Amino acid sequence: MSFVLRLRIGARMALGFGIVVALMLIVLAAVLALIARAERANDELVGAQAERLALAHEWHQNIQVNSQRALAIGLTRDAGLERAFGERMKAVTERTTQIQKRYAELETSDGGRAGIEALAVARQRYLDQRKALLAAVDDTARRAEEGARFEQVTAAYIDVSAQVLAFQQQRQREISVQARTAMEELRGTAIVVSILAIVAAVAMGWTLTRGITRPLATLQAAARRIAGGDLAQPLERGAGQAETVLLSEEIANMQQALRTLVGQVHEVAESIEVASHEVAAGNADLSARTERTASSLEATASTMQSLTETVRRTAESARDAERLAHSAGDVARSGGGVVTDLVRSMAEIERSSRRVAEIIATIDGIAFQTNILALNAAVEAARAGDQGRGFAVVAGEVRLLAQRSADAAREIKRLIDQSVTEVEAGTRRAGDAGRSMEEIVAAVQRVGEVVDGISATTAAQSESIGGVNVAVVQIEQSTQQNAALVEQSTAAAASLREQAHRLTTLVGGFRLA
Template sequence: MKSLKQRLFALGTGVVLLALLVATAASYFDARGHVRAQSLALLDEVAQGQAQAIGAWVEVQQNIVESLKPAVALDDPRPFLAQAAQSGSMDLAYIGHEDKRMLQHKDMPLSDGYDPTKRPWYLQAAGSDKVVLTEPYIDDSTKKPVITFAKAVKDGGGTKAVVASDVYMDGVVATLKRIKPTPSGFALLVSADGRVMAHPNPALLLKPASDLAAVLTPAGLKALSAPGGGWLEGQSGTQSLLLRGAPVAGTDWMLVVASDAGEALAPLKSLLLKAVGVTVVMVALAGALMGGMVNRMLGGLQRTREAMDEVGAGGGDLTRRLPVEGEDEVAQIAKAFNTFAEKLQGIMRDVNASTGSIGTASSEIAMGAQDLSQRTEQTASNLQQASSAMDNLTAAVRQTADSATTANQLAASAAEAAAKGGAVVGQVVSTMQDINTSSRRISDIIGVIDGIAFQTNILALNAAVEAARAGEQGRGFAVVAGEVRSLAQRSAEAAREIKGLIGASVERVEAGSSLVQEAGAAMDEIVAGVRRVTDIIGEISAAAREQSEGIGSVNGTMAQLDQATQQNAALVEQSAAAAESLKDQAQRLADIIAVFKVGQGTLHQPPALRSAPAAKGPAPAPRPAAAKAAPPAARPAMAARSAPAAAPVSAPPASGGDGDWETF
């Protein structure tokens, strides 16, 4: 949201919405507490009332069973039992005798070998002096879950018989089903150890109550029956429950009543919907009221913004004033804008008057700078001519020195090559001597081979003689000896030929060695002559370098003077360019403020700016030095003259003709 109106509207509406939400939330939670308290009170009332009713019913059943004790002495107690069963709405009244006889007010089939003294109701009653209530169990006759009220009739400390009545769990469950604190609520009976004695769902019979809701543990059941009305909140599957318990008088059972939490708090939903509807209507009314107030309050800001936009767009009327209505912040802003416009109007008038003076002064500065630039450039031209002559002389001396240096390098290279040639000749002589020595050694080795061949020939002759003596058995050996002698003779002939060739080679090597020694002596004389020539050329090169250094010093001085002159010329050009830039900036400033209205019509350009002479362009570059005179590396100013320093101008000044120059 970029608009202040939108922000104020959103802020006001948001505050109203927040206040309504807080009020609605507070009312909702307060009502929720009251509804919850009422639900818990109703739940407690239902639990206590139903527990008292069940306790009264238990007491009636116990009294009826107590009244059955005289029937034990009757010969036919059945009418008495039937009357008791009818008056107590019992399903069955009966007497179990110590002698295992079983008398019922109506005939019910019993299993073979039925022994009442072994049944849980008989044993539990025999162990107590009061009327006992058994846990649910399966009846032997009907195979239905049943509870029994029983009382022992004792004689002399022993149990003579037990009078009892049965009540099927169907009736108890039907009674529990009628207990509904909410449409989805229910009730159940739980024993002291946390087991379900009765529940609308038969599958939960005798199961731990925690299977129904995790909070129904023995500790939780104890909290439910705490004095002052304890209650628990639990979860049974997906159903949220509010639980209240009440003990059943005359038993160790507890009646637990459960109501659906969602149904108990259902009235809150309609209350919440009504509150949301009221909140929406109130927010809409507040938004409409807030929009009208914001539009009325910020109308002055709208006019101020339009005036500021007009000034910022470059065509503003500084004579415009905003109406001041009231003393609020918007009126103060309008008053501040009027003050700002008045001061800005005076500033624009002063700036307009000053731009003319600045333009005239900058034009005069530019003209003086151009005259000074002309004289500086003339001096630089004269120095350039002198520097060019020194460059030519320096180039000639340097060329001589370079030629002497080149000759010295060539002589040194020749001397080095001659020295290398002498070394090579020496190596050749040494190599020839090594070859001569190797040839003599080869000749000796050939002599040894010739001797070996001679000895082999003799051994072959001896072998042939021995083979002849051996007769027929040595014939093969004689053939081998003949072959060996033939090979020995061939080896001796080859050795004599090689010896002859080696001898001839030795003679030629000795002749070549003599010639190489003579060539080495001649090469030594050449090397000595080349070294003498190198020394003479070195002296010439040293003298040329000294001359070049002297001329270089003079040339360096000229270069420094030329560089200083060029720097002065550059400074003069920069001053002229700065003056021209100042004039241009003054002109631009005059153009900018000319669009404002300050009470005397639109501001116009001052005459001083329109009539100011244009500054002359930069002086022409100095004449370059002769092409053949290479400038020394120590003179960077010579190269710098080809690119004068750039002046801080916004546009290049107009170039003036020769007639614009003033001569002093």
């Protein structure tokens, strides 16, 4: 039974109804089996057995009727009697043959088959003896003898038929008794099984009801305790996976969580009550400090106004210095451009001087080659003798011109070299001047940038100080407002202390241990 109580409610209900259904099925199966047995007995009684009994009874009557008819015909030998009984006796004999055949088909028991075999043997003797009786026509003594023998055979035949009829009658009574017994057993079994099913259903219903109502009553009592503020008493938990067990576990968890929550709320309420005292005291101090801060802010506001005016004038001076720095920068950039042009011109002069020197060197080379050619021409003229004398004079003149050209070229080269040297020196000095002017321009630009930065910084400072001045004014206003809020906070802290005390009183109604 404890196993059933550990099951879920749905499983319990399913198990209970399953048992009830199983018992009903058992009752139904038993009743159906007994009904089938009674039906078989009734069918046997009403059907085959009734037919067997009727056949046996008709066979027995046919033996009695035909034996009397055969005996009358055999002993009297009356033609009219023979005509009257002959056809009827023949019809009864054919009917008896049909009865014998049908009876053999219906009989299934060993006793019945033994009876029908004995009856068939007796009938055959009866038919043989009847034929012998009817065959004795003229001999009276023989008819008497065959008649007496026929009576004996008929008596034995009737006795066997009576035994078969008695067997079927007894069998009829036994089948009737079996049918009544089957009906009584059906009635008794149905009553007993129904009573057992009712008892089992009542027991199962009581068990299910008890397994559901008792945990629910326990949970109801626990809910009343929790509603009354009693969180100290633990909740009894059952075993198994039933919904009531799971619900009790959840309620126990809820009780534990509520105990923890109420404990925390109680601690928080006490902390709030203590903190409200501290907040009230702190608000009083804050109010005093706020008033002092307001006075200091008034003095700071006036000082910030003077500082704002001073920074404004400094910003204006920085803007003037910025304009002058921009002018100096423009002049320095103009001078740097002139020096750059000068350096470029000196460089062009230097390149031209170098080109002239190269041309002079070419002329000098030409004079040297001409001098050599003149010497060669003089030598050839000397070899030629008188024919080359005029050519020698020309060669001498050419040589003289070549020497003079070489001397002039060397003089020009010397002068050009001196000019190139001076131009290079001038170019270097112009380059130095250009670099100096570039440095001056860069320095002036840096000064301009610094002045720009100073001007921008001063302007930003002026704006920032103006913002600070505005902020100080706003802080002063906020401080005055804070002073009013501090008074309101003091009143709120007093109200909070009263509410915290009330909360502590309310939470104190719960029993945690």
